[in-house]
Amino acid sequence: xxxIKNGRDFVGGVAMIVVSLLFIWFGRELDVGNSSQMGPGxxxxxxxxxxxGIGVLIIVQALVVASEGEPDETANWKAYALVILAxxxxxxxxxxxxxxxxxxxxxxxxxxxSKYAGWRQSVALALFMAICSVVLFTRLLSLPVNAFGPWIxxxxx
Amino acid sequence: xxxxxxxWLGAATAFQPVNLAYGFIGxxxxxxxxxxxxxxxxxxxxxxxxxxxxxxxxxxxxxxxGIFYGAQYGGSTTAILINLPGESSSVxxxxxxxxxxRRGRAGAALATAALGSFFAGSVAxxxxxxxxxxxxxxxxxxxxxxxxxxxxxxxVASVALASGSLLxxxxxIVFGLLLGSVGTDVESGVPRYVFGISxxxxxxxxxxxxxxxxxxxxxxxxxxxxxxxxxxxxxVTGLMLTRDDLRRIRGPVLRGTALGSLLGVLxxxxxxxxxxxxxxxxxxxxxxxxxxxxxxxxxxAAPEAANNAGAQTSFIPMLTxxxxxxxxxxxxxxxxxxxxxTPGPNVISEEPALxxxxxxxxxxxxxxxxxxxxxxxxxxxxxxxxxYHLLFPAIIGFCCIGAYSINNSVFDVFIMSxxxxxxxxxxxxxxxxxxxxxxxxxxxxxxxxLRRAMLxxxxxxxxxxxxPLSLSLLVVAVLVLGLVLAPSINRKRNEAFTE
Numbered sequence: 001x002x003x004i005k006n007g008r009d010f011v012g013g014v015a016m017i018v019v020s021l022l023f024i025w026f027g028r029e030l031d032v033g034n035s036s037q038m039g040p041g042x043x044x045x046x047x048x049x050x051x052x053g054i055g056v057l058i059i060v061q062a063l064v065v066a067s068e069g070e071p072d073e074t075a076n077w078k079a080y081a082l083v084i085l086a087x088x089x090x091x092x093x094x095x096x097x098x099x100x101x102x103x104x105x106x107x108x109x110x111x112x113x114s115k116y117a118g119w120r121q122s123v124a125l126a127l128f129m130a131i132c133s134v135v136l137f138t139r140l141l142s143l144p145v146n147a148f149g150p151w152i153x154x155x156x157x
Numbered sequence: 158x159x160x161x162x163x164x165w166l167g168a169a170t171a172f173q174p175v176n177l178a179y180g181f182i183g184x185x186x187x188x189x190x191x192x193x194x195x196x197x198x199x200x201x202x203x204x205x206x207x208x209x210x211x212x213x214x215x216x217x218x219x220x221x222x223g224i225f226y227g228a229q230y231g232g233s234t235t236a237i238l239i240n241l242p243g244e245s246s247s248v249x250x251x252x253x254x255x256x257x258x259r260r261g262r263a264g265a266a267l268a269t270a271a272l273g274s275f276f277a278g279s280v281a282x283x284x285x286x287x288x289x290x291x292x293x294x295x296x297x298x299x300x301x302x303x304x305x306x307x308x309x310x311x312x313v314a315s316v317a318l319a320s321g322s323l324l325x326x327x328x329x330i331v332f333g334l335l336l337g338s339v340g341t342d343v344e345s346g347v348p349r350y351v352f353g354i355s356x357x358x359x360x361x362x363x364x365x366x367x368x369x370x371x372x373x374x375x376x377x378x379x380x381x382x383x384x385x386x387x388x389x390x391x392x393v394t395g396l397m398l399t400r401d402d403l404r405r406i407r408g409p410v411l412r413g414t415a416l417g418s419l420l421g422v423l424x425x426x427x428x429x430x431x432x433x434x435x436x437x438x439x440x441x442x443x444x445x446x447x448x449x450x451x452x453x454x455x456x457x458a459a460p461e462a463a464n465n466a467g468a469q470t471s472f473i474p475m476l477t478x479x480x481x482x483x484x485x486x487x488x489x490x491x492x493x494x495x496x497x498x499t500p501g502p503n504v505i506s507e508e509p510a511l512x513x514x515x516x517x518x519x520x521x522x523x524x525x526x527x528x529x530x531x532x533x534x535x536x537x538x539x540x541x542x543x544x545y546h547l548l549f550p551a552i553i554g555f556c557c558i559g560a561y562s563i564n565n566s567v568f569d570v571f572i573m574s575x576x577x578x579x580x581x582x583x584x585x586x587x588x589x590x591x592x593x594x595x596x597x598x599x600x601x602x603x604x605x606x607l608r609r610a611m612l613x614x615x616x617x618x619x620x621x622x623x624x625p626l627s628l629s630l631l632v633v634a635v636l637v638l639g640l641v642l643a644p645s646i647n648r649k650r651n652e653a654f655t656e
Contacts, residue, residue: 009325012586016328023335026350036616040342040349043604044335051331058324079380080581083373083553087574090557091567099558106557107550113380114546125547129554137558141211144565 006067013058020048020055082113098149099138104130160286167513171521176219179212180518183220184525187227192234192537193548194241199484200371201228204555206364206492207562214496215511219518221492225485226522229468230274230530233461234537237266246429246464249436253449253456260452264396267534269406269454270461271527272398277414277462278523281469284418285476286516289505293477296502301609302620306630308603311480313634314423315595317641326592329583333593336361337600344608356568363491363598365560365569367484369576370583370590372556376549377581383545396531402454409439409459417466422473423482431467432460469519476512477502480599484591487598 004010023044030041086106093102107126111117134147148155170176186208190201205224209217229246236247237254250270257266299307316326339350340360351357398406416438417431439459440449449456471482472489479501481487493500498508505512530537560573580590614620622628 008586009322012325012328012588015582015586016332019332019335023350026352030347030349031345034616035611035618036614038344038608038611040345040347043607044338044349047331047335047338051328051335054324054328054331058322058328061322061324073381076381076383079383080377083377083380083549084574084578086553087373087557087560087570087577091561091570091574094561094567103554103558107554110553111546111550114549115383116544116546121547122550125550129551133554133558137562141208141562143558143562145561 004062005065006062008067009058009062013055013062016055016058017052020051023048023051076113079113082110086110094145094149096149096151098146098152098155100130100134100147101149101152103133163290163509163513164286164517166509167515167517170215170510170514171219171517176216176514176518177521179216179220180223180522181525181529183223184227184522184529187224187229188231188234188526188530188533188537189227189540191228191231192540193231193543193552194235194239194541194545196375196552197232197371198225198228198246199367199488200375201231202485202488203364203367203372204552204559206488207559209492210495210562214493214498214508215514217496218489218493218511218515219522221489222515222519223522223525225468225489226278226465226519226526229465230271230526231537233270233274233464234267234530234534235541237270237457238263238538238541246432246468247460248429249432249460250457250464252436253451253453256450256452257454257457262452262454264534265398265402265454266457268396268398268531269402269457271530273406273410273413273458273462274465275523275527276410277417277466278469279520280414281418281421281466282516282520282523285470285473285519286513288422288473289477289512289516292473293502293505296478299478299502299626300624301606301613302624302627303630305603305606305610306621306627306634307478308480308599308606310630310634310637311474311482312592312596312599312603314637315482315592317637321587321589323641325588329588329590329592330596333596333598334600334603336366336593337597338604343601343605354568356564356566360601361572361597362563362569363487363594364563365572366576366597367488367594368556368560369573369578370580370594371484372552373573373577374580374584374590376552377577378584379545380549396534405445405454406458409435409443409455410462412438412442413459413462414466417463418470420463421467421470421482429464429467429483432464435459435463465523472519475500476504476515479602481595484594487594490598 027041027044030044031039032041032045033039086109089109090102090106093105104126107129108122111122111125137143138145138147186205187201190196190205191198202221202224206221209220212220232247233250235241236251237258240251240255254266254270257263312330316323316330339357341348341358348358413435416435420431420434436456436459439455440446443449443453443455445453445455471486474480474482475486475489479490479499481490490500498504498511556573557570560569561567563569583590610620621631
């Protein structure tokens with residue numbers, strides 16, 4: 001039985017194969033054509049097969065060559081979740097709340113991804129960012145967003 | 158036309174007060190953001206790119222070039238003062254620069270970096286002005302087969318020069334090429350991998366992708382291992398170099414400039430490779446080699462000159478062939494396309510004012526940096542003391558607005574968030590993100606030229622070896638590959654990256 005000597009690379013190789021299979025699966029309807037008249041599916045299909053090959057080689061390497069033994073990393077799931085979700089919340093809230101409240105809320109929330117965050121500093125930073133972004137982006141660079149959106153009573157439009 | 162009239166035309170564009178002002182703002186913003194720890198030039202440019210969208214093409218590119226130099230210089234400042242290089246190109250500067258700072262010579266280290274960079278930048282700009290037109294003339298003769306082979310060479314070279322596993326770097330290129338195929342197929346008009354989402358018909362937006370992979374991903378990495386850092390140097394004094402310093406840096410700056418200019422032209426080369434090579438060379442030839450690693454001024458001068466020269470000459474393949482050699486150039490290509498300019502051999506003849514204006518502004522941008530940075534160093538030191546837990550929320554905020562402003566659509570903000578996950582997963586699996594971005598940018602061009610070439614040859618793949626030019630490009634690509642695969646060189650290469 002083969003033993004996995006480099007777990008990280010083994011997973012990496014598998015990931016590359018999965019990625020190529022996804023591209024093949026979602027591109028299954030695309031016309032491949034032939035080499036003189038390549039269809040829209042030709043190039044992606046060729047690349048996917050190539051990537052499968054590379055993935056297999058990475059896996060083989062992971063079975064043969066031992067990893068150099070890097071130190072374990074500690075995962076910080078709270079930080080990951082906050083940083084990754086912050087732009088999504090921003091995107092969803094922008095047209096409804098407007099730039100200023102969206103920015104304020106997002107900054108306060110995301111600042112708690114750090115273990116050094118404190119309420120007072122976060123609120124101050126969020127206020128600063130909200131004002132800055134409104135002045136810079138709605139006034140100076142005139143992006144088509146409102147400082148306050150329709151969900152904000154009185155101020156919004 | 159001779160070079161002086163060209164440069165004169167460029168000067169007329171670059172020295173227009175408006176353009177000078179944008180160049181200045183670019184340098185200032187680039188340095189201000191670039192000096193912030195944990196933000197390298199790529200992330201800085203991706204973040205500031207949207208600001209230039211509303212400008213005239215000349216002003217936008219001049220400002221971008223300014224942002225680029227600023228970001229790079231800012232990175233060196235961070236490397237010297239707190240031993241935290243923003244990007245790989247200033248890694249070696251940190252070795253001796255930080256030691257100098259700890260010995261109270263921070264001012265001298267910063268002045269050396271600034272003067273070395275300025276000298277190297279001036280020489281490399283001149284080289285760019287001389288080399289670009291003939292190269293572009295050659296490139297005009299290129300057919301689809303030659304372009305295809307050239308891009309293959311570029312991609313192969315970028316793998317060879319990346320750190321870490323070759324196989325994994327190759328995987329990243331192919332993954333990038335695949336991502337580049339998302340969107341409407343140019344030849345047939347058939348949508349690919351769009352899942353019925355109308356915003357995807359134009360493809361994934363490269364600014365959103367790079368902000369996710371380089372900007373947000375960096376924050377995720379930093380938060381994982383968060384600790385308060387201390388700024389060793391609170392006040393920088395003694396910016397003047399002594400006569401002895403000047404004598405010592407003369408040789409390293411000259412050698413660094415020559416080496417950097419040469420390596421910067423290589424596809425996949427640029428600032429990082431140049432600075433590593435220059436440091437390694439200086440360590441061999443310097444009479445003060447024993448001092449290296451303990452604060453040798455040569456160890457700052459050589460890599461700083463080299464990375465600036467390399468950064469400058471890496472514009473050559475981008476401007477003349479339309480082929481970006483590194484992620485920063487890929488961003489510049491994207492910015493030019495947004496401005497309605499397709500980078501390639503035609504730019505020089507079709508947009509002479511823009512082309513030469515940009516070249517001259519490179520020089521004036523370098524000059525501005527010297528003027529700007531030495532007096533403002535106190536301000537940059539203050540910026541360094543902003544704690545990270547206040548910094549990263551602001552970066553995320555600007556990234557969100559930046560992504561939104563690309564197309565005034567929140568879709569790109571979601572794409573950015575999605576690619577921060579992709580980037581982070583790749584980091585966890587130790588895949589280098591730079592080749593991915595290169596593949597992503599080159600993908601559509603590569604496919605188009607491949608299809609055209611094969612159409613011309615009626616499906617006969619020997620077209621790529623029948624043209625002498627294409628053949629020689631492919632031979633070079635194979636040679637490069639063979640060189641890195643050779644075990645002895647591979648070992649040396651790993652040493653160079655871990656040094």
